[in-house]
Amino acid sequence: xxxxxxxxxxxxxxxxxxxxxxxxxxxxxxxxxxxxSIAKGKALDISHSLPVLQCNRKIIxxxxxxxxxxxxxxxxxxxxxxxxxxxxxxxxxINLNVIKKVGQGIRKYSPKSFVxxxxxxxxxxxxxxxxxxxxxxxxVVGMAGVLDTSRFKFHLADELNLSIEDVSSSVLGGHxxxxxxxxxxxxxxxxxxxxxxxxxxxxxxxxxEIVQRIRTCGAEIITYMGTSAYYAPAAAVVQxxxxxxxxxxxxxxxxxxxxxxYGFKNIYVGVPIVLGANGVEKIIxxxxxxxxxxxxxxxxxxxxxxxxxxxxxx
Ligand code: APR
Numbered sequence: 373x374x375x376x377x378x379x380x381x382x383x384x385x386x387x388x389x390x391x392x393x394x395x396x397x398x399x400x401x402x403x404x405x406x407x408x409s410i411a412k413g414k415a416l417d418i419s420h421s422l423p424v425l426q427c428n429r430k431i432i433x434x435x436x437x438x439x440x441x442x443x444x445x446x447x448x449x450x451x452x453x454x455x456x457x458x459x460x461x462x463x464x465x466i467n468l469n470v471i472k473k474v475g476q477g478i479r480k481y482s483p484k485s486f487v488x489x490x491x492x493x494x495x496x497x498x499x500x501x502x503x504x505x506x507x508x509x510x511x512v513v514g515m516a517g518v519l520d521t522s523r524f525k526f527h528l529a530d531e532l533n534l535s536i537e538d539v540s541s542s543v544l545g546g547h548x549x550x551x552x553x554x555x556x557x558x559x560x561x562x563x564x565x566x567x568x569x570x571x572x573x574x575x576x577x578x579x580x581e582i583v584q585r586i587r588t589c590g591a592e593i594i595t596y597m598g599t600s601a602y603y604a605p606a607a608a609v610v611q612x613x614x615x616x617x618x619x620x621x622x623x624x625x626x627x628x629x630x631x632x633x634y635g636f637k638n639i640y641v642g643v644p645i646v647l648g649a650n651g652v653e654k655i656i657x658x659x660x661x662x663x664x665x666x667x668x669x670x671x672x673x674x675x676x677x678x679x680x681x682x683x684x685x686x
Contacts, residue, residue, distance in 0.1 A: 517625025545671030
């Protein structure tokens with residue numbers, strides 16, 4: 373059976389994921405959206421690019437969740453994005469109702485899928501979707517860390533005027549203003565960031581400024597575009613889909629369910645995972661220094677506070 377990728381939410385991120393998945397020839401695509409015929413329009417538009425892209429796949433657009441039946445991968449972006457002045461957490465009540473409906477559809481029509489959640493507030497929506505679908509924890513993850521890391525790598529490479537391919541880094545924690553950049557584990561062509569600072573290739577202050585920028589650049593983009601970012605989030609999602617479908621076993625920071633790792637339980641939060649054909653194949657526990665632990669705890673506490681609110685509605 374041909375690989376089926378269903379994108380629930382055919383807005384800015386969903387539509388871009390569809391196009392990038394076609395460029396990478398990842399599978400047949402179903403775009404689902406409640407908004408009348410938007411998914412149909414995008415599916416037709418992207419279908420018209422298939423001969424140019426040399427991608428022999430089918431792309432359909434629909435308002436019906438029935439069409440997601442037996443999907444290998446499902447990406448959930450359904451919901452409302454942030455507007456200027458809103459935090460990701462402001463979306464909790466509105467998006468919770470969307471996730472409940474979408475989750476019931478996934479449970480009914482495609483309970484064996486690997487599901488990537490993008491809807492904000494991310495870590496909490498991922499938790500809710502897993503509860504409603506009852507899909508194994510290994511097969512429900514949230515996309516945030518891949519995006520945050522990509523943003524960090526870009527700005528660091530840009531500042532150093534070096535190739536983005538040479539920068540390796542990771543982040544921890546919730547997708548929010550207090551995500552934790554793992555500077556000790558950041559390298560540039562194998563040279564640690566600490567050594568780069570010692571060699572005066574970059575100042576510590578500049579690094580701190582970049583970390584701060586990553587925390588707020590989502591809001592910065594909203595002030596420019598009037599809506600939240602979508603090209604980079606979509607690219608991050610597609611990297612995760614490809615890693616799963618092609619069993620690449622790469623290490624990605626994703627929102628994953630903790631069962632005691634890092635000292636936390638029953639919560640989804642950003643941690644490094646090995647992603648392969650079995651979904652989350654491993655959660656990697658990095659030894660954290662005191663300050664990193666404190667930052668991580670603060671981030672987890674923010675997620676927990678929103679989760680407590682969400683639990684009252686489900
Ligand atoms: N079922 C299907 N689609 C839905 C539903 C639903 N119950 N509710 C809303 N949608 C659709 C909307 O009609 C819209 O087309 O979800 C789509 C969301 O697309 P955009 O508004 O363009 O938002 P986008 O930028 O794609 O972001 C989606 O990801 O990063 C997060 O904060 C962001 O929560 C937001 C989500």
